[in-house]
Amino acid sequence: MNYEIKLDIFEGPLDLLLYLIRKNEIDIYNIPIALITEQYLSYLDMMRSLNLDLAGEYLVLASTLVHIKSKLLLPPVEGEDEEEEGEDPRSELVRQLLEYQAFKEAALHLDERPLLERDVFKRGAPAAEPVSSGQEEEAMNEVDVFELVAAFRRIVAGLDRKEDLEIDVEKMSLTDRINEIMERLSEEGQITFADLLGDRMERRRIIYTFLAILELMKLRMIRAYQSGPFGTIRLFPAVEG
Amino acid sequence: MEQKIAIIEALLFASETPLAAERITEILPDIERTEIVSLLRGLMREYEVRGGGISLQEVAGGFQFRTRTDLAPWIRKLKAGRPAMLSPAALETLAVVAYRQPLVKSEIDRIRGVDASGALKGLLEKKLVRIVGRKDVPGKPIIYGTTRKFLEVFNLKDLSELPTLRELKDLQEQQE
Numbered sequence: 001m002n003y004e005i006k007l008d009i010f011e012g013p014l015d016l017l018l019y020l021i022r023k024n025e026i027d028i029y030n031i032p033i034a035l036i037t038e039q040y041l042s043y044l045d046m047m048r049s050l051n052l053d054l055a056g057e058y059l060v061l062a063s064t065l066v067h068i069k070s071k072l073l074l075p076p077v078e079g080e081d082e083e084e085e086g087e088d089p090r091s092e093l094v095r096q097l098l099e100y101q102a103f104k105e106a107a108l109h110l111d112e113r114p115l116l117e118r119d120v121f122k123r124g125a126p127a128a129e130p131v132s133s134g135q136e137e138e139a140m141n142e143v144d145v146f147e148l149v150a151a152f153r154r155i156v157a158g159l160d161r162k163e164d165l166e167i168d169v170e171k172m173s174l175t176d177r178i179n180e181i182m183e184r185l186s187e188e189g190q191i192t193f194a195d196l197l198g199d200r201m202e203r204r205r206i207i208y209t210f211l212a213i214l215e216l217m218k219l220r221m222i223r224a225y226q227s228g229p230f231g232t233i234r235l236f237p238a239v240e241g
Numbered sequence: 242m243e244q245k246i247a248i249i250e251a252l253l254f255a256s257e258t259p260l261a262a263e264r265i266t267e268i269l270p271d272i273e274r275t276e277i278v279s280l281l282r283g284l285m286r287e288y289e290v291r292g293g294g295i296s297l298q299e300v301a302g303g304f305q306f307r308t309r310t311d312l313a314p315w316i317r318k319l320k321a322g323r324p325a326m327l328s329p330a331a332l333e334t335l336a337v338v339a340y341r342q343p344l345v346k347s348e349i350d351r352i353r354g355v356d357a358s359g360a361l362k363g364l365l366e367k368k369l370v371r372i373v374g375r376k377d378v379p380g381k382p383i384i385y386g387t388t389r390k391f392l393e394v395f396n397l398k399d400l401s402e403l404p405t406l407r408e409l410k411d412l413q414e415q416q417e
Contacts (some may be wrong), residue, residue, distance in 0.1 A: 011329055012355035057355050099352055102406050106340060107332035109404055116394045118324035120298075120307040121316050123254070 010146075013061035014100040016043060019146050021097075028097060031090055033072055037065040046153065050207065068093065143224040143233055145214070151193055151233055152210045156203070177212040185222065185237045193233040245272060246280055253284075259303030259393060301392035302399060325367075334360040335369060335391070340406050342386040343373045349385075361385070369394065 010016045020039050021028055041062060047054055071089040114120045184191055196209050213235065216222040226233050252268065253260055262281060266274045281304055285297045298307045308316055317324065327335065334357050337349050349357040364370040373386040392399065 011333060012353055014354035055355060061354065096354070100354060103333060103336050103340070103352060106336040106404075106406055107329065110336055110339070110395060111327070111332055114310045114396045115324075116307075116396065117320075118326070119310045119313045120396065121313075121320075122305055122307055 010058075011104075012055070013058045014097060015104070016040065016058070017061065018097060018101060018104070028094060028101075031094070033065065033069045033090065037062075037069050040065055043149075046149070050211065064093065143226045145217075147226055148193075148210070148213065148224065148233065152206070155197065155206055174208055174211055174215070177208045178216060181209075181212055181216065181235075182221065182237070185235065190234050190236050193235065196235075245269070245276075246284060249277070249280055250284060253297065253304055253306055256305070259299075259301045259305040261303040264303070298396070299398050300396055301389050305393075328360075328363075330355075330357075330360045331363050335364055335387070338364070338370050338385050339387050339391070339400070339403060343384045344386075345376055345382040345384055347382065 010019075017036070017040060020026075020036055020043075021031065024035070024039075026032065026036070044054065044058055044062060047058075068089045116122065181191075181196060184196070193213070196213075197206060213222070213224070217224060220238050223236050223238050224233055225236065248269065249265060252265060262274060262278050265277050265281075266272070269277065272280075281297075285299075285304075288295060288297045294309055294312055295306050296309055297304055300307075333353055334349055337352050337357075338344065341348060341352075346357060346361060349361065361370065365372070367390075368388055369391045370385050371388045373384045375381040376384050387400070391397075397403065
């Protein structure tokens with residue numbers, strides 16, 4: 001059976017690129033295109049392997065990156081278009097990234113304001129309207145999904161290759177996994193990502209666990225917290241408000 | 242308490258929306274607008290000094306009684322509803338509209354690098370963004386802007402109260 005799960009993990013290709021730049025502590029004005037392109041493409045591969053819906057925009061940026069990379073590799077041709085001489089092929093992308101980053105920050109500042117019906121209330125205001133089920137209404141999670149994806153990568157990278165050869169006869173569905181996680185959460189109150197996987201590190205199990213967590217976060221049934229960068233990710237049942 | 246202040250306080254209490262000084266002037270034509278504004282400011286201070294659960298705040302071009310920010314946890318229990326939160330996509334789109342308005346969707350898409358249709362639809366439904374008009378170019382694309390409700394929800398007096406967008410550093414400068 002082929003599950004197709006659509007999640008808006010990244011806010012977009014620029015968001016993913018900014019994340020990679022931050023993660024590698026790169027100077028945005030001097031992006032090592034080869035490194036970033038490689039990482040960007042491997043993230044796309046991973047998202048694809050998880051059957052996550054990849055918007056076409058991600059591929060457009062991928063081709064832009066490859067194009068810039070090829071331009072940088074070419075030796076400057078003598079006497080060719082003098083106007084463009086000295087123009088860094090990366091500059092348009094950098095401008096776009098900076099602009100996006102400025103708005104991303106502005107969005108955070110907006111969210112930090114005392115919001116009506118969240119932080120301040122007016123007299124006898126009607127109860128908050130039920131949140132619509134639209135896709136754009138995903139909750140803000142304490143652990144951003146990038147971190148979950150990174151944790152997932154680390155676990156998959158540490159897998160013993162031999163184990164791939166074992167044929168997994170255990171029938172597991174996403175629904176089963178979701179129910180299992182919710183059951184354990186209601187018993188134990190909180191649980192770590194690693195606990196959930198246990199020591200049975202089959203690829204199938206890991207992928208289902210990961211998808212189940214993403215799905216539960218999307219449905220606002222659990223919340224994920226992390227102690228710090230690369231820290232343990234703990235899952236809690238979302239408090240029904 | 243002085244009668245004038247009492248009237249203004251009562252008007253503020255009874256008003257459904259932030260009450261503008263102009264509106265109070267219409268109701269109390271004998272009092273100068275400047276006096277009304279100073280009475281409003283005095284009332285703001287009074288509530289502040291009192292240190293109670295309510296404060297008088299200046300939002301969306303008017304004045305409104307609102308609860309103190311630090312008391313939110315208790316009020317949320319009373320309301321028993323999940324506060325309507327905006328997704329990161331919605332917030333980003335809203336920020337672009339707020340700072341670049343009036344603007345068309347293609348401009349939002351360009352800045353965010355993704356199609357903003359979904360987020361924009363949600364913002365329109367929540368009445369944080371509105372259609373301002375149509376641009377006079379082929380295809381007559383819709384022009385968007387923020388609403389008065391946007392100011393109310395985000396506790397802003399007016400758009401000028403938005404913090405300045407971090408200036409985009411001059412790329413040329415860096416390259417030299």
